Structure formats: C-alpha cells, structure tokens
Amino acid sequence: MQDITNESGKLSINLKALADNYRTFQSITPNHCDVAGVIKANAYGLGATEVFKTLKALNCPQFFVATLDEALTLRKNDSDTPIAVLGGLFNGAEDAYMQSNIVPVLNSPFEIEKWAEMAKRSDKKLPTIIHFDTAMNRLGLSTEETHALLDDVSALDGLDVQLIMSHFACADEKDHELTEEQANRFAKIAKHFPHAKKSLANSPGLFSSDTYHYDLVRPGYALYGGNPTPHANNPMKTVVSLKVRILQIREAKKGDSIGYAASHTFEKDTRTATVALGYADGFLRSLSGKAKLYYDGTPCEVLGRVSMDLTSINIDHIPHAKPGDWVEILGDNQNVDELADTCGTIGYEILTNLGQRYKRQYIDI
Amino acid sequence: MQDITNESGKLSINLKALADNYRTFQSITPNHCDVAGVIKANAYGLGATEVFKTLKALNCPQFFVATLDEALTLRKNDSDTPIAVLGGLFNGAEDAYMQSNIVPVLNSPFEIEKWAEMAKRSDKKLPTIIHFDTAMNRLGLSTEETHALLDDVSALDGLDVQLIMSHFACADEKDHELTEEQANRFAKIAKHFPHAKKSLANSPGLFSSDTYHYDLVRPGYALYGGNPTPHANNPMKTVVSLKVRILQIREAKKGDSIGYAASHTFEKDTRTATVALGYADGFLRSLSGKAKLYYDGTPCEVLGRVSMDLTSINIDHIPHAKPGDWVEILGDNQNVDELADTCGTIGYEILTNLGQRYKRQYIDI
Numbered sequence: 216m217q218d219i220t221n222e223s224g225k226l227s228i229n230l231k232a233l234a235d236n237y238r239t240f241q242s243i244t245p246n247h248c249d250v251a252g253v254i255k256a257n258a259y260g261l262g263a264t265e266v267f268k269t270l271k272a273l274n275c276p277q278f279f280v281a282t283l284d285e286a287l288t289l290r291k292n293d294s295d296t297p298i299a300v301l302g303g304l305f306n307g308a309e310d311a312y313m314q315s316n317i318v319p320v321l322n323s324p325f326e327i328e329k330w331a332e333m334a335k336r337s338d339k340k341l342p343t344i345i346h347f348d349t350a351m352n353r354l355g356l357s358t359e360e361t362h363a364l365l366d367d368v369s370a371l372d373g374l375d376v377q378l379i380m381s382h383f384a385c386a387d388e389k390d391h392e393l394t395e396e397q398a399n400r401f402a403k404i405a406k407h408f409p410h411a412k413k414s415l416a417n418s419p420g421l422f423s424s425d426t427y428h429y430d431l432v433r434p435g436y437a438l439y440g441g442n443p444t445p446h447a448n449n450p451m452k453t454v455v456s457l458k459v460r461i462l463q464i465r466e467a468k469k470g471d472s473i474g475y476a477a478s479h480t481f482e483k484d485t486r487t488a489t490v491a492l493g494y495a496d497g498f499l500r501s502l503s504g505k506a507k508l509y510y511d512g513t514p515c516e517v518l519g520r521v522s523m524d525l526t527s528i529n530i531d532h533i534p535h536a537k538p539g540d541w542v543e544i545l546g547d548n549q550n551v552d553e554l555a556d557t558c559g560t561i562g563y564e565i566l567t568n569l570g571q572r573y574k575r576q577y578i579d580i
Numbered sequence: 581m582q583d584i585t586n587e588s589g590k591l592s593i594n595l596k597a598l599a600d601n602y603r604t605f606q607s608i609t610p611n612h613c614d615v616a617g618v619i620k621a622n623a624y625g626l627g628a629t630e631v632f633k634t635l636k637a638l639n640c641p642q643f644f645v646a647t648l649d650e651a652l653t654l655r656k657n658d659s660d661t662p663i664a665v666l667g668g669l670f671n672g673a674e675d676a677y678m679q680s681n682i683v684p685v686l687n688s689p690f691e692i693e694k695w696a697e698m699a700k701r702s703d704k705k706l707p708t709i710i711h712f713d714t715a716m717n718r719l720g721l722s723t724e725e726t727h728a729l730l731d732d733v734s735a736l737d738g739l740d741v742q743l744i745m746s747h748f749a750c751a752d753e754k755d756h757e758l759t760e761e762q763a764n765r766f767a768k769i770a771k772h773f774p775h776a777k778k779s780l781a782n783s784p785g786l787f788s789s790d791t792y793h794y795d796l797v798r799p800g801y802a803l804y805g806g807n808p809t810p811h812a813n814n815p816m817k818t819v820v821s822l823k824v825r826i827l828q829i830r831e832a833k834k835g836d837s838i839g840y841a842a843s844h845t846f847e848k849d850t851r852t853a854t855v856a857l858g859y860a861d862g863f864l865r866s867l868s869g870k871a872k873l874y875y876d877g878t879p880c881e882v883l884g885r886v887s888m889d890l891t892s893i894n895i896d897h898i899p900h901a902k903p904g905d906w907v908e909i910l911g912d913n914q915n916v917d918e919l920a921d922t923c924g925t926i927g928y929e930i931l932t933n934l935g936q937r938y939k940r941q942y943i944d945i
Contacts, residue, residue: 221648221649221670221673221676222649223647223648223649223667223670255860255888255889256858256860256888256889256937257860257936257937259860259888260860281856281858281860281888281889281937282588282856282889282937283586283588284586284587284588284937284939285937301889302588302827302856302889302890303827303828305586305588305825305827305903305904306903306904308586311586322827322828323828323903325903350836350837350842351838351839351840352830352832352836352837352838352839352852352892353830353838353839353854353887353890353892354827354828354854354890357830357831359831384837384839384840384841384842385840385841385842388841393837393842460670462667462668462670462687462719463668463687463688463719465717465718465722466722466724467717471715471717472715472717472749472758473716473717473718474716474717474718474749475716475749475750476749476750476753477715477749477750477758487717489718489719491646491647491667493621493646494928494929494932494933495620495621495622495624495625495646495932495933497933499864499929500925500926500929501866501924501925522718523620523621523624523646523928523932524620524621524646524647524666524667525667525718525719527717527718538670538671538688538690539670539671559866560865560866561865563859563888564859564864564865567859567860567888568859568860568862568933571622571936572621572622572646572647572649572650574649
C-alpha cells in the first residue's frame with residue numbers, strides 16, 4: 216500500500232467488486248427480474264454519489280434511499296433516474312417530490328391520499344409505489360389498511376401503481392417460519408395488482424428462495440460485501456478495506472494498566488501499539504478488549520478500552536512493527552460480519568458508522 | 581419547534597451554552613490558568629469549524645485536535661491560532677506541520693528527534709509540546725523514556741518547550757488512587773521544566789481538584805455539555821438537542837411482533853410510532869429495546885430492534901401523536917450521559933457518532 220505520510224487512516228472502497236456483486240444478483244435472478252440499487256444511509260456509509268454512478272453505468276433501473284434529503288443530494292447531478300424514498304411522504308412534502316421527480320414509497324392510507332391529491336392538482340397520473348407491511352410493524356399498510364384498500368381501490372384513482380413491495384423481518388435466519396408467512400401474505404396482495412411490478416426480497420431474501428424474486432430485488436447489505444447467507448459462506452466479494460497507522464509502539468511492564476479506567480492489566484511485559492482508530496471513527500466502543508486488528512495478516516488483540524481517537528493492540532509477537540506501519544481493521548483478513556460478531560452486533564452497523572475522518576479511496580469499475 | 585416539512589431530523593447545537601460552559605471553566609480555574617479548546621473528532625461530532633470560531637471569539641489561546649488532517653481543515657480559514665495535534669508526528673510529516681504552522685504533540689523520543697532535526701534544518705527555535713505518559717500506556721513518553729530525557733536534555737536543543745502535558749486514565753472515577761499517582765508523577769516531571777507551561781486536567785480532572793489545574797486545562801466532554809462529575813449533578817449547560825419526526829403511527833395487535841428478528845412481541849394491542857432514526861444516524865443498535873425517546877416531555881420506550889434508518893417506539897399513552905410530529909432523543913428530557921447509560925456506553929460515544937444525515941442548526945453566541 217502506498218504510504219501517504221500525513222494520513223492516519225485509509226478507507227478503500229472497491230467499486231469493481233461492488234459491480235461484480237451487482238452482476239451476481241443479476242445472474243441468480245431471472246431475466247425479467249430487475250436489481251434495485253439500495254443506497255440509503257449514504258450507500259451504507261460508503262458514498263451514495265459514487266455507488267449511484269457505478270450502478271447507473273450497469274443500467275440499474277431503480278434506486279432506493281431512506282429520506283427525501285438523500286434523494287435530493289443525488290438529484291443534483293441527475294434529473295431522471297428513478298429514485299424512491301422508503302421513509303414515505305410527510306404531509307406537505309408532495310410538491311418537493313413532484314418538482315424533483317422523486318417518488319415516495321407510500322406507507323399508509325394517509326400518504327396515498329396525499330399523493331392522489333397531488334395527482335389531481337397536477338392533472339398527472341403519478342408514478343406510485345406502495346409498501347404493504349406483512350409483519351415488520353414498522354412502515355407500510357397494516358393488514359386492516361390493506362384489506363380496506365383492496366375492498367375499495369378508488370383511493371388509487373389518478374395514481375399509476377408501478378410497484379408494490381413488502382419487507383422481510385427474519386430472512387437472515389434460515390427457514391424462519393415468519394419469512395414464508397410474509398411471502399404468503401404478499402402473494403395474496405400481489406394478485407390484486409396484475410399490472411404492477413412486485414418486490415419482496417432484501418439481501419437475505421434474494422438468496423433464500425427463487426419464489427421471493429418477483430420483478431425487482433432490493434439487495435443492500437450484500438451489494439457492499441456483507442454476507443446475505445449468515446448460515447453459509449459469503450458469496451459476495453469484499454468491497455471495503457480499512458487500514459490505520461500505528462502512532463506509537465510501547466513496552467508495557469508487568470503490572471501496568473492500559474487505557475481509560477485501567478481496564479486491562481498486563482500479566483507480563485508486553486509490546487503494544489497505539490493506532491489511529493477510535494469510536495469517533497465508528498470503531499464501536501463495545502469492541503473494547505474483544506476485537507482483533509491485523510498486522511500483515513497476523514491478528515493482534517485490542518487491549519483495554521477503545522478511546523475516542525486511539526486504540527491499543529498487542530504486538531508482542533511482531534517485534535519488527537514500527538510507528539507509521541499500517542494495520543488492517545477490515546479487508547482480506549477480517550470482513551464486516553466477523554468484526555461485528557466480536558461485539559454482538561451486525562455488519563450493517565459497522566458499515567454505516569465507518570468514520571468520516573479517513574480519506575476515502577475509490578477503486579473504479 | 582419550527583416545522584420544516586421535508587426534514588426528518590434536526591440536530592441543534594447551542595453555541596451560546598457552549599460559550600457559557602467555557603466561561604464556567606474560566607471561572608473555576610485561577611487567573612493564570614488558560615482553558616484550551618479540545619475540538620478533536622470534529623469537535624466531538626458537533627462541528628469543529630463552528631466551535632473553533634466560537635472559542636476564538638472568547639480568546640481561547642490553544643486548540644487541540646487528534647490528527648493533522650483535522651488541523652489542516654481548521655487552517656483553511658485561520659493562519660495563526662495555536663493548534664496542536666495530539667496524535668503526534670509521523671516520520672516525514674515535519675514539513676507539513678512547519679508549513680502550516682501546526683504543532684505536533686511529541687509523544688516519543690523518536691518524535692522529539694524528528695522535530696529537533698526540523699528545527700536544525702529550518703534554523704528556527706520550534707514551538708514544542710511534549711506529552712509524558714503517567715499511566716495511560718497509550719501515547720506519550722514512558723517512564724524509562726522520561727528518565728532518559730531528564731538525564732540528558734540535549735535532545736531538546738533547538739526546541740522551545742512551551743508546554744508539557746499528561747493525561748488522566750481514571751479521573752472520572754471519584755478518588756481513584758491512580759489519579760493521585762499520575763498527578764504525583766507529573767509533578768515530579770514538571771519540576772524539570774520551570775519555563776514551560778504545564779497541563780494535566782481533562783474534563784473530570786478539572787472538576788476533581790485545584791491542584792490539577794496548572795497553567796492550562798483541557799476540558800473536552802464538559803465543553804459539549806457532558807457531565808464531568810459522574811458522581812454528582814451535571815454543572816454544565818446542555819449544548820446538543822436532537823429531534824426526529826414520526827414517519828408513521830401504527831396499531832399493533834396482541835401477538836404481533838415488531839422489527840427485525842421479530843424480537844419484541846406485543847402482549848396487548850399497542851399504538852406505536854416509527855421514527856426517522858436508526859443506527860446509521862449514530863443511534864447505537866445496542867439501544868434496541870432499552871432507550872426512551874420523549875414526546876412532548878413524555879417518555880416512550882423503544883420497541884424491538886433499532887434498524888438502519890428507523891426505530892419504533894411505544895406511544896400507547898399518547899393518543900394524539902401523529903405523523904410529522906417531533907420526538908426528542910437528546911435535549912431537556914434526556915442528556916447524552918443518560919442515553920449512554922441505557923446501553924452501557926459513555927456519552928462521548930453517543931456525541932461523536934451523531935448522524936451526518938440530520939440538518940445542523942447552530943444557535944449562535
């Protein structure tokens with residue numbers, strides 16, 4: 216790796232691997248099935264603008280973000296690629312959506328009503344996406360609201376329902392009974408919309424069963440290299456690599472403690488390294504005393520508490536390490552799922568919190 | 581609060597309260613003692629540029645950041661305010677420091693050597709800050725290195741040692757024996773530098789004992805409203821307030837589950853709200869099922885798992901809540917320490933990870 220003297224860390228994002236992951240989704244779904252670009256939360260922390268551009272070059276036909284602000288950021292350099300906002304429609308935000316050619320995913324009868332009013336006001340058949348909740352109880356039309364809508368579809372007058380969707384709660388757990396139940400509920404709803412496209416599968420759903428593919432799959436986590444099949448080997452290519460530099464090498468004495476709260480005491484003299492990585496960089500404080508970083512492929516355990524800007528590791532077995540050398544947090548030796556496992560969270564949280572403080576280096580498609 | 585239709589969240593930073601906190605530090609330290617501006621990690625996540633400007637207006641004489649990049653960002657609009665980099669000096673970075681008029685905190689004999697070489701090359705007496713480690717085992721000269729330097733100070737030739745410093749490991753624990761021991765060690769070192777200013781106290785150190793004040797205190801957390809005296813009431817003013825909007829109201833049925841992994845099951849029919857807040861916004865996933873948000877002062881418990889962009893709360897006791905309404909995460913009803921407590925972390929981690937996704941609103945001094 217090139218040694219840039221003044222940098223303390225480097226976040227490398229491999230857009231070529233990301234593109235390969237996208238092609239993998241295309242290859243395992245039928246020809247009529249599209250693959251959406253899920254680029255909410257700044258493309259899971261990796262840079263929405265760059266990922267948007269990469270997937271557009273692969274003819275990705277539909278993008279999803281979480282908030283209108285995220286969509287507007289993408290609209291700055293693109294006026295017509297389909298972008299939908301999963302968070303739905305605030306009362307009074309209809310004009311902002313219309314003017315920017317952005318589509319809200321409608322999550323409730325109230326949002327449908329507001330969007331239909333906008334259609335009437337503008338005298339246009341507005342592109343429409345409806346989210347039916349099938350078990351998440353988070354966003355989307357409830358069972359009662361769904362039945363009411365299907366009994367009387369006049370609420371949809373003036374709307375061009377192009378897509379209906381739902382979202383899995385437990386698809387990452389192998390053969391979870393709720394997944395099949397959600398799929399059955401969605402299948403029943405889908406029959407009422409013969410002309411709309413259907414979308415059900417997130418990353419784990421996409422890899423669980425062909426019957427979940429429908430017309431559009433929405434893999435997010437897997438696109439960024441996360442394992443969509445936690446019970447099996449990861450079929451995705453690694454997209455993210457994060458390395459930071461050693462600031463200082465130290466020789467701790469037997470009986471010394473290290474870090475805040477003096478939470479780790481040395482049982483013998485130990486060579487340690489302090490690296491430019493802290494919880495302000497998204498290296499969760501719950502990784503204290505648990506995670507491993509890698510020096511040239513060799514694991515080094517984190518010693519004591521992770522602090523805001525600094526983390527200490529054991530390098531007693533690496534006598535040649537010196538200040539300025541790089542250690543790996545994510546990459547060939549450790550992926551996001553593995554790092555997340557060490558502190559009981561999920562790789563999604565690791566990805567979306569990766570520090571703003573590091574220079575980002577994009578490996579282009 | 582003003583209702584901005586398209587926004588899903590709002591992070592408000594009260595620079596007036598921050599300035600009051602700074603004045604509090606001035607009022608409880610002697611006249612000869614300066615108060616540094618610790619603005620590393622983007623001023624604990626709140627915006628280094630704005631905090632820098634605010635503290636400069638209060639004649640703050642010395643700033644600290646963690647990395648050279650952070651210092652260079654501040655130098656874009658300011659050529660001469662003293663800024664020091666706690667992370668120290670990478671081999672070869674001396675020129676970058678010199679040219680930008682930024683001072684590295686020297687953490688090792690090697691860094692002292694490099695800085696002295698730079699002084700010789702440039703034929704200037706370079707401003708110098710030395711960090712002596714007194715127990716953290718993280719950065720700074722070790723006991724052996726300290727003794728060696730004090731025995732032979734020729735390594736400091738050409739350097740103008742303006743400040744020496746150390747850092748407490750356990751000052752937030754009342755009367756921790758290590759704190760007094762560190763203070764004693766530092767006092768012994770200090771005697772060898774009669775002409776340099778001395779700095780020892782971080783936020784909790786500043787409030788623990790007058791004897792830790794010396795010539796410069798370095799409160800970080802307390803400046804941003806965190807409690808520097810965890811065993812007592814918080815003497816600081818609240819600086820941060822974070823509110824997000826309700827996206828949807830739902831009526832969950834007895835026996836329904838909610839969120840990923842269906843981890844919460846309802847024992848009775850329950851009115852819930854889904855709000856625009858997730859772990860991608862720095863609302864840690866470990867807050868799942870534990871934290872409380874506040875609707876107009878009334879606590880509402882988080883239900884099930886926090887997801888990337890969404891969190892569900894119980895609003896069964898608030899029949900009038902509606903989509904678009906605001907709920908408080910941090911502010912008058914809940915401060916960073918309280919929120920951190922609910923998931924076993926510290927407020928520092930909450931602050932430094934506060935989402936990039938929200939509009940920041942600064943209340944000016």
